[in-house]
Amino acid sequence: MNNQDLKKICNEVRKDIVTEVHAAKSGHPGGSLSAAEIYTFLYFEEMNIDPEKPLDPKRDRFVLSKGHTSPGYYAVMAERGYFPKEELTTFRKTGSRLQGHPSMRYLEGIDMSSGSLGQGISAAVGMALAAKVNGDDYRVYTLLGDGEIEEGQVWEASMFAAAKNLDNLVVIVDNNNLQIDGTIDTVNSPYPIDKKFEAFNFHVVCADGHDFDSLRAAFKEARETKGQPTAIIAKTVKGKGVSFMENEAAWHGSAPNDEQYATAMADLEKIGEEL
Numbered sequence: 001m002n003n004q005d006l007k008k009i010c011n012e013v014r015k016d017i018v019t020e021v022h023a024a025k026s027g028h029p030g031g032s033l034s035a036a037e038i039y040t041f042l043y044f045e046e047m048n049i050d051p052e053k054p055l056d057p058k059r060d061r062f063v064l065s066k067g068h069t070s071p072g073y074y075a076v077m078a079e080r081g082y083f084p085k086e087e088l089t090t091f092r093k094t095g096s097r098l099q100g101h102p103s104m105r106y107l108e109g110i111d112m113s114s115g116s117l118g119q120g121i122s123a124a125v126g127m128a129l130a131a132k133v134n135g136d137d138y139r140v141y142t143l144l145g146d147g148e149i150e151e152g153q154v155w156e157a158s159m160f161a162a163a164k165n166l167d168n169l170v171v172i173v174d175n176n177n178l179q180i181d182g183t184i185d186t187v188n189s190p191y192p193i194d195k196k197f198e199a200f201n202f203h204v205v206c207a208d209g210h211d212f213d214s215l216r217a218a219f220k221e222a223r224e225t226k227g228q229p230t231a232i233i234a235k236t237v238k239g240k241g242v243s244f245m246e247n248e249a250a251w252h253g254s255a256p257n258d259e260q261y262a263t264a265m266a267d268l269e270k271i272g273e274e275l
Contacts, residue, residue, distance in 0.1 A: 001045050003212045004275065009079055010040040011272045014241045015265060016075035016088055022261040024092035027100070030251040031145055032072030034176040034209070034236040039076040041215045042141060051081040054109040060138050063124040066145035066174065067101040067114020068253070074098050082109040118151030120144070121171060125161045128169040128229070139223075141170045147179030150188045155200065161229045162201035169229040170222045171202070174209065176238035178249045197231040209234030243267050 013036045021027035043049065047060040064073050071091065078085045083097070090096035097106040101114040112123045124142035131138050144154065161169050173193060181187050190196065194204045203225040207218040215234070222230035238252070239245025242264040256264055 006037075006040055006044060006212050008272070008275050009044055010036050011241070011268055011275060012079055013040055013072065013075040015268050015272075016078060016085065017071040018242065018256065018261065018264045018268070020071040020074065020088050020091040020098070021255045022258075023089040025255050026092055026253075027071050027255055028068040028253045029071065029242070029255070030178065030238040030245060030248070030253075031066060031174060031176065032069040032075070033240045033242060033245065034238045035069060035072050035143060035174045035234075036075075036240065037210050037212065037215060038143060038172060038174065038234055038236075039072050040079075041212060041219070043076045043080045045216070046219050047141065048138070049080075051109065054082065058136070058138060061111045061124070061127050061140045063112045063120045063127070063140070063142040064102055064114050065120025065124070065142050066117065066148050067120065069143075069145070069174075070098070070100060070102050070114070073102055073110075077107075077109055083107065116151075117145070117148040118153035118157075121154055122157040124169060124171075125157045125166065128161065128166040129164055131168055132164070132166065137168075139168045139170065141172065143172045143174060145179070146173055146175045146177065146184050146190060146193065147187070149173060149190045149193065149196075150184075155196075158197065158200045158202065158229075158231075165227050166229045167226050170219070171197075171229065171231045173231065173233050174236055175233050176236045178238040178247070178252065180249070180252045182249050193233050194231075197233075201228060202231040203228045204231050204233065206233045206235070209236035210240060241268055241271060 208214040245251040
């Protein structure tokens, strides 16, 4: 898919994110918006998936480790055709398939339910190991937050992945430099992120998380890397695309009111017109 088409889809993903969180009056827009290009690239170019066959054993797997950014996950799944877009406004409502954290019990196409931060990468490592043991050639992708990697479980899983030479595993870190309480370096700095993963024997690629050419090159390098898992450190902007949310930690887990929603959608409509 060409970059222009990916950009248009990505902008729709951002509109969906804002719509979900506004409809629910709760949720996490900041880290969902920062990962919009990552979600879009994975689901529209990188991964071997088919919405018509969500349980195909040959499909690539995706695990959302930073599960609170489910608005971005649901948005790209809806855009890809896993369920009707109209359902997005049921986000976080009682009886909805779109709960605050993704649940594989309710929606086919979700490969793993999200739990506490740090757990997703462990599940992804298990999936990658299973593929190796069973001789399957599917790949496993997992998306982590840069605040999330302050969790010790992340590094236990990483140590195991490298020890087992899981070159079918790609760990993506959404490095937007903000978490709920502020900048990650002032809360509990995980920097230098690239050097840490290298120390755990990962192949590391640094990318611009908002540039499709950069992401394409990073994922290509990951596929070509043998004998090691790959970590893609994607530099991003929290709240990307919405003027008043960008680089503001306050929008980690806050929902826009009606006036703010109108402003956010106007911002994104303008971006769409320019595409």
